[in-house]
Amino acid sequence: MASSLLLGLIVWPSLAAIVVPMVDRRRGDRPSLLFTLSHLVCLALAILTVVAGPETAALGARRGPWLVELRLVQEPPLGLALVLAAILLLALSLYSRGYARGARHGTAFLSLLFLEQAAVNLTLLAGDLLLLYAGLLSLSLALALMIGVDFAANGEAAALRLLVTLEIPTALACSGFWLIDARVGSVALTDLPRSAGWLAQPASWTLLLPIIVALVGRAGLAPLHSWAVAACRAAASPAAIALASIALPVGGVVVARVVNATLPLDSSWLHLLLLLGAATTIVSGIGALRERLALGWLGYLAVGQLGLAVAGLADGATPGRVAGWLGLAAASLTLALVGMGLGLAIRATGDDRLAALSRWTGSWRERVALLLGLLALCPLPPFASFVARRLLLADLLASPSEWHRLAAVLLIVGTFLLAVSVWRTILGLLVQPVVDPEAASAPATRRARRRLLPAVSGATEITSALGGVAFLVVGLGVLPPAWLLGVSGLAGHTLATDTSLGSTALALLPTGGGMLLAGIAARLPWLEGPSWRLAKLGQRLHLGRALDPYLLIGGALLAMGRFSALTLDQTLGRLARPR
């Protein structure tokens, strides 16, 4: 029964992606409730799977000596992730139904959400590395289609960037999976810790490097973070939310599954991931301060939250891992809430710049929901993201390792920068508009979309989606993390009781500092001028482009490709042309 549920979690959304739009096409201009009902079935399946307990299902065939087998596995933290993903996709479907009513590609987008659901479920349930690859590839395809579905030129570039940055390292990693399979006879996640100990040897770095690069790209860690920001900038609001609040956290879950439980990684790889996670918070903090587009800003926030979560997951100790998992769940919910709020503001003002938030006159429910999400992102107590930050910082600073302390310092700086950026937006939303010297002169890039899509402020679906996610954001902060993640014994007791004043003050320090600086800057508008000029200077120097692996490696490969094409054409091509 439980194994049928596991299969159902993949088959149902895949079928729904094809059948529901076909049925819906006959109904008229507005997406029907069938979409919502199908997401409810997905949620019910996920809940039933969790209730049924840990389960493994093997799909395979044997003929003589030949055996082909693929495994699905459901374990405790992954079950909760399944439920959370189903809830978020249901909320996003409701939100998009209200948001995209009457839009040309609204139905196509809603069916792509099913495809994303199937891909997420496959990724979370994959019991071996090859199914994990299949899930991740499907997820990338679903995202690329969502971004490109409005058929805009910038969507094309962003989709290509997403596919290339994520999928080339993953394809190389997949070749590595096959080679691991050839050597140890299995790529089941449960077998590898026992059978693939040789991967920890330095000679195996050629196999491990693509896997680590793929994981870094999936989780949006620097320097492979810009695909996420570019995709959020180019996408419509619901697609940006799907990317920031679901796809990126799923990348974090994959890091947790592969790094902690599957591959016996050398400690130097873990230190690398820890430092990359910490450095990502700083990069994203600076990026968020420079960013002008609301959805690009959301992308930077998502990348920053993932950096924090991955730092926790790579920490190695139980509190760090709990902080990582909790950070992923909290990031997922808060980013969805913030994204939905930003989407409504963009629709209402017809302007996709962050500065336009001050002109937003949405209903109090929508504004409160957005504010709640932003406060959780700061982070402030009692939200779960604050608890995760407190646990992580306390654990890193208590560690004797110099690398851990360095990461803690980087995380404090990153949290400070992110807090400045978030608080600046909160002040812009509530009190005073953000000063943007070019705001008045530059045309809004999406003004045209306003004419196509009427404002939907107050629609029942949107209010339900916002309310549901806001309830979960608060609920996650109230529930004890040890209970939530099923951590028991001494570690669970420590987590339940560790609310010491020192660790709380430490976690509050960067957030409070950021709030203070943003508040002072809001009172002193002349500070904003130099900061914009600094941002422009950075853009003029092309610092981002000079360090962007996508442009550097991609450009070099394309140049080699043109040279190869020319060489082949000159050597063999002459023989192939008729005289």
Place this chain on the structure above:
Amino acid sequence: MPSEPAVASASTFSGLLGPIIPGFFGVDQLSLTFLSGLSVLAVLLILSAPATRRFFAQLALLIFFFAGAFGVVTATNLLTFFGSWELGGLFAWGIGQLASARSRGDRPTALPPAGVLGSVLMLIGFVFLAANRHGLVLGPAGPGLPRVVPLILLLAITLRAYGLLSGVWLSHPEHRFNPAGATLAGAGLLGLVVYPFLRLFGPVLGSVPGWREPVSWLAAAVAVVAALAALGECSADAESEEELAAGVRANWLRGQATPHDRPIVLRMSRLAHHEADVRRALAYGAFSQFWLLVLVFTVGTPAATLGAISGALADALAFTGLFLCLGVAEESTAQAAVRRVGGLAQRLPLTAGLFVGCSISLLGVPPLGGFTANGLISLAIAGSPTLALVWMAVTGLTLAYLARLFVGLFLGAPRGPIRTERRRSILVLSGGILTTLVLLGTLGTELLAQLEPLSPVIHG
């Protein structure tokens, strides 16, 4: 996951094996496998013929082409092998000519030198083989065969492969749907290139020493270079690159831009001056996959042989599907250059789905055909870090050019008018190709059990 074969199992198709015309044509396990693959492709391509403008001419050419290909696959005699090979090549050229002809009265162009030279080299190689065996039977070469013969035969096969693929990118002035690319890059490569390679370098030259290592290095180099060329071909075309490069230079002179303003490729783009063509890009991709299979085959283990065979079948189906997609795209937009096409998923959703399905089969994702092949290939090359690196590089580059083609063709802003697709025809073709790929992937163990007795046959 597939593991190395331990015991041989009896083939359930053994009743189909045996001579057809004794001394001239016959069927063994290798022939039967390729015959099955070619039959599926023949059905699919003939089904697509009604969508072309000249149905009867297309049908006749396809029938004669497949007759040649079936002849090659079943030939047991040097003469029948060479005759069928020539027949298949001639009708492949005809299919390319039919696609590129503007009207009925157009005179065909001359035969390409690559094909002619390939035929001459193959004939020379066969003369040596006949002299070595003192007969015309296509059997294992004996001692004393000159060491240059394997290289002559390999060059002949390479030239035939390039000749076939160059027919793919002949210009189509009418921009009508035609299955030329799918026929030449799918069935053409499978029947006239991959099978002759496996037959000649397996049972015939398997015991001849000295060719494996040089062929292996050559295959590794060409596989990577051709995959790179495919990526380079599907980038922006020369004209737009020239414009952008000129823009960068102008900005640089005015002090408004830095060298990082454009990717490096734009400053090196003057190396190439022909317009980027999606068919040419995919043809280089097919060429790269062929050489990857050659590389795998040179390892010489049973897993390598079975990997090369199952990989050839899966690749042929996948490239047939991909070229059919390009045919549909060209008909809908009347364009073949990458930069003049875009946003096709809006009007051609089924075609986009077929493109994605075939692409992920090439990458070896379960449950499609490439999955089984990749398992065997990994078994074959696991012992050699160099081969593993080449395999990884080709896989990465394959994904890069397929992603670039998919995004360029199907996403983004539509450039110009797009006609809607003929849904019923595309549904039949997509269904046929994807179902066969799924069957290849899901019934992988069954296929391997049937193919297992092949390995000793091929390697003597």
